[in-house]
Amino acid sequence: MIVLGIETSCDECSAAVVKDGREILSNVIATQIELHKPYQGVVPELASRLHTEWISQVVKAAIMQAGLTNKDLDAVAVTNRPGLLGSLLVGVNFAKGFAASLNIPILGVDHIRAHLYASQIENPLEYPYLGVLVSGGHTVICKVNGYDDVDVLGTTIDDAIGEAFDKVAKFYDLGYPGGVVIDRLSKSGDPMAFLFPGPTLDRGEHPYDMSYSGLKTGVINQLDKFRNNNAPATKENIAASFQRAAVGILMKRVKAALKDTGLKRVSAGGGVAANSLLRSELKELEKGGYTVTFPSLKLCTDNGAMIAGLGYRYLKDGWKDDDKLTAYSRVAAFKKSYP
Ligand code: ATP
Ligand code: MG
Numbered sequence: 001m002i003v004l005g006i007e008t009s010c011d012e013c014s015a016a017v018v019k020d021g022r023e024i025l026s027n028v029i030a031t032q033i034e035l036h037k038p039y040q041g042v043v044p045e046l047a048s049r050l051h052t053e054w055i056s057q058v059v060k061a062a063i064m065q066a067g068l069t070n071k072d073l074d075a076v077a078v079t080n081r082p083g084l085l086g087s088l089l090v091g092v093n094f095a096k097g098f099a100a101s102l103n104i105p106i107l108g109v110d111h112i113r114a115h116l117y118a119s120q121i122e123n124p125l126e127y128p129y130l131g132v133l134v135s136g137g138h139t140v141i142c143k144v145n146g147y148d149d150v151d152v153l154g155t156t157i158d159d160a161i162g163e164a165f166d167k168v169a170k171f172y173d174l175g176y177p178g179g180v181v182i183d184r185l186s187k188s189g190d191p192m193a194f195l196f197p198g199p200t201l202d203r204g205e206h207p208y209d210m211s212y213s214g215l216k217t218g219v220i221n222q223l224d225k226f227r228n229n230n231a232p233a234t235k236e237n238i239a240a241s242f243q244r245a246a247v248g249i250l251m252k253r254v255k256a257a258l259k260d261t262g263l264k265r266v267s268a269g270g271g272v273a274a275n276s277l278l279r280s281e282l283k284e285l286e287k288g289g290y291t292v293t294f295p296s297l298k299l300c301t302d303n304g305a306m307i308a309g310l311g312y313r314y315l316k317d318g319w320k321d322d323d324k325l326t327a328y329s330r331v332a333a334f335k336k337s338y339p
């Protein structure tokens with residue numbers, strides 16, 4: 001079964017063709033990064049306008065690169081939530097027209113669920129497992145019981161981890177997008193140059209919750225307070241120290257959740273799952289007998305393949321949407337997709 005996946009929730013205009021949910025025949029990602037760079041962040045109006053200009057070419061390229069024609073497609077899966085409303089609407093409406101013209105089913109897919117599912121395309125992991133969803137807008141530790149069955153164990157109570165990377169990079173003018181630059185600069189910095197503390201959260205009711213706004217404020221406004229042994233405030237040292245602290249906050253809760261739930265498998269997803277320190281710290285867990293997976297770098301950030309992959313699962317279980325499918329900018333994280 002061949003599924004076309006379309007993703008336009010933010011600043012990536014992407015389309016992919018995936019066979020039987022596993023075989024990625026193409027995964028075209030047209031990123032708008034360069035066009036938003038002057039503003040150091042995604043400008044919603046610009047994003048949706050560029051999607052309208054690019055979408056048909058991107059879809060055409062994905063089908064061509066897969067070596068197929070429109071007639072070979074069995075279904076269209078499209079991100080319909082959450083994200084920038086204008087951007088989502090471009091993808092959803094294009095997908096609706098495209099599916100209708102070919103008389104094939106359409107499926108709306110939750111972007112966050114798809115990030116978490118991405119690793120399953122390349123390295124299927126037996127359910128249940130501990131899910132670590134770390135992206136530009138989300139930070140969630142959860143128990144994943146199935147592709148559409150997720151229990152949230154903890155979330156950030158303020159900023160998302162990716163947002164913290166982006167804001168620190170923006171403040172220190174490190175480059176755009178922030179996560180990638182901080183990851184790179186950290187390699188030549190001292191992670192102990194600044195000793196930023198973790199958040200002091202009430203461990204009672206929500207023991208796996210996280211906070212990133214305190215760390216962000218510390219890095220931006222209180223460098224001197226956390227300076228270790230007169231370490232110089234170079235970009236590299238700031239980046240490495242921030243990255244160590246950001247990953248540390250997450251890993252502390254991941255380890256506690258693994259211990260408490262008794263889960264033996266872990267999988268991460270989302271843009272921050274591309275972070276080299278997080279990947280190596282998660283991999284370290286294998287020494288303790290855990291099985292750890294994450295998506296390849298291209299499947300961490302926004303892409304159509306994860307949408308097609310998850311769409312295939314719904315389709316196989318008999319779910320689909322109709323022409324009433326629409327876009328939602330916000331949804332409760334991991335509300336069940338189909339009844
Ligand atoms: P969401 O998925 O929550 O709607 P989004 O789609 O904007 O948000 P993603 O595409 O999953 O987010 O990821 C983008 C985020 O990942 C950005 O915050 C970016 O800085 C971060 N990121 C990308 N690569 C890395 C990296 N190597 N290290 C740390 N962060 C990274
Ligand atoms: Mg993006």
Ligand code: FE
Nearest residue numbers: 115135301302
């Ligand atoms: Fe995303």
